[in-house]
Amino acid sequence: MPEDSTHRSFDVVVVGSGAAGLTLALRLASSGRRIGVISKGALAEGSTLYAQGGISAVLDASDSIDAHVADTLRAGAGLCDEPAVRFTVEHSRAAIEWLIDRGVPFTPADESDETPAGYAYHLNREGGHSHRRIIHADDATGRAVETTLEGLTRRAPEITVFEHHMAVELIMTRTPAAARGHCQGVYVLDINRDTVRTFAARHVVLATGGANLAYLYSSNPHAASGDGIAMAWRAGARVANMEFMQFHPTCLYHPRARSFLISEALRGEGAVLRLADGHRFMPDHDERGELAPRDIVARAIDAEMKRTGQPHVWLDISHRDKAFIEKHFPAINAQCLELGLDMSGEPLPVVPAAHYTCGGVITDAHGCTDLDGVYAVGECAFTGLHGANRMASNSLLECIVYASAAADDIAGRDTTPLCADLPDWDESRVTDSDEEVVVAHNWQELRRFMWDYVGIVRTTKRLERALHRIELLRREIHDYYGSFRVTPGLLELRNLAQVAELIIRSALSRRESRGLHYISDYPKPLPRAMHTVLSPELGTESATAGYRPL
Structure with missing residues (x-):
């Protein structure tokens, strides 16, 4: 080419x-x-x-x-x-x-x-x-x-290196040898020039991170919008176990640092979780206390916040001396001091936040x-x-x-010839948007109902409500996407909506509680552990049929 x-x-x-x-x-x-x-x-x-x-x-x-x-x-x-x-x-x-x-x-x-x-x-x-x-x-x-x-x-x-570029869609061709399609490259939005470019490639590697921005509270930076998962799904790849979204137990609760993580290493060095009255509550939930796996700690915090009505709990490492804290946690300590919090002398307010897909x-x-x-x-x-x-x-x-x-x-693979005639990105039937407020509004709506209905503790009723909302939202986004030129915000919204639907459908299909997926209707695990596998050629509805081995 x-x-x-x-x-x-x-x-x-x-x-x-x-x-x-x-x-x-x-x-x-x-x-x-x-x-x-x-x-x-x-x-x-x-x-x-x-x-x-x-x-x-x-x-x-x-x-x-x-x-x-x-x-x-x-x-x-x-x-x-x-x-x-x-x-x-x-x-x-x-x-x-x-x-x-x-x-x-x-x-x-x-x-x-x-x-x-x-x-x-x-x-x-x-x-x-x-x-x-x-x-x-x-x-x-x-x-x-x-x-x-x-x-x-x-x-x-x-x-x-291409900085400030965002992948839009994989370029796929159908061949007898590749039933799901062969990738010839990827369309990429040059954000600074507002132009979609064609990148031909023998191999495309998706290393795009998770989809944690589907939730209102996240420890991740703005880029974690599920782009690779959504693109692969639209191109025909299967996905698995999307219901297991990890919520990190200890994100700082502060208006100026809503996504600042307080490392698990603090608990590894003796930090304990307390309620406002000073009670250390983790031993009430698990014999391993603060060193229990993250799903157990996050659910315990969520349960205590709901039981007491407190907006957060406290992480306390103040029994360690200041020199130890400065040596082992210099970046966290400096950030907290900048916010007016001294963890060598007082506990830190923390809440769970979406952290890992x-x-x-x-x-x-x-x-x-x-x-x-x-x-x-x-x-x-x-x-x-x-x-x-x-x-x-x-x-x-x-x-x-x-x-x-x-x-x-x-x-170790042969260097097969590149496709010589990949088509340009077609913008002949779209215009510039005059309704960017739609993107911003839908972004907030999606993250809010995912937090409320598909969070740490779920119910079938909440999940069904979320599914209804995401179906309406995705139709609206699809119409918008077909009418206007792509922007980073629109691409991220489209990808997040797609991944949110996969999360919801996966969660609805798992009729048990296991690991990060806790659903009140089915509080116990089933005797046999099975993966949730969604396959595009069967449609997302296939997920409701159950889950199975890979």
Whole structure:
């Protein structure tokens, strides 16, 4: 394909620039392939940048692969795919060593630290883990990982970065050899120039993150609008377990920091959850207290807030001295002090917030989706690792391990010719919108009813109400999308509405409570754990027929 201002050609286009996307691009750079990286905002901006806690891995002699696997399976409430868990954990040390070799500045061990002897780096312990196995860079691990990979990406001659670009739609062709279609590239909105460009590619990698902005309260940055999941679904890929949305238990409750996360590492270092009267309530809900898995802690907080009528609970680490807090949590401490909160002398107000999408586009161990030429890695993918509840700090590990596996798979494939005649994006029948207020209004409506009806505790009645609302909203968005030129806000709204419907239909089909999905009508788990699998060719209505193995 001849290249001009609206057409570009690459061997691989990576949509997303977090830990998964940049790891894959850098892993492939040495293979001689031309790589384009699409970033919705600045290259480093995204969920990875704001990850605090760390990366779980078997790094100490007192720990073991079997122990990490067992902890993950236990947290996943019977729905983890054990081979996927073992594959991830077995590659955890290699993933960390690759990051260290790239220059990620993890926090070194100190004689005064509660860290297993003999390992060079400090290891935290977090909820659900039986050992200290969380390697970290103080309390800003994501920033250390992302900025390191960003610098390497910008210096790699094989990689071309497109900042402030947003993927619109995968370009699919139907062939006898690919029943669901073969991907030839992706349409991309150049946000600054307000132009949709055609990117031809032999392989497209979706590394777009989760869909947590479907909820009113989220710990994620603005980019987490489910773009990759929605695009893959519209192109014909199956998705799984979309009902399992993880709510992080401790997001700061403050009008000037509505999405500021208070890391689980605080609880790993002894922080406790209290009510306004000082009562420590987690032992009333689980014998593991504050170190219970996130689904249990989030439900406990939600229950106590509803029981007492309080708008938040309190996270208290004030029994630790100021020097300890400044050493282990410098970024969180500085942000809190800026907001007038001193966690060395007082508890912090916290609430649960949508944090992580455990379901996603179904992939194999190499990141391959149902769509020929399309890979998915990171939070937008369903690998089977997380099951019904993601264990703390397994997410960045999954990004590195599966991005590496996908890069190896792509590097081993033949370089088939690029399609020479991909069509331009057609805007001949649309106009500029004069009703942007519709986008803003629908955005707020969607996030509000998802929070109210499809949140931490669900009922069939609430879910049915949400389904009715999303069907009406999606019809309205479809009509709007067909009439006006695309904008970032419209694309994100369209994607969020699509993913919200998948979440709702998945939740309605699961007639049990398991992990992150708690429904009052069916408070107990069924004897056999099954995945919720939605398939586009059967229509979303097929989800109501039940759930099944992959």
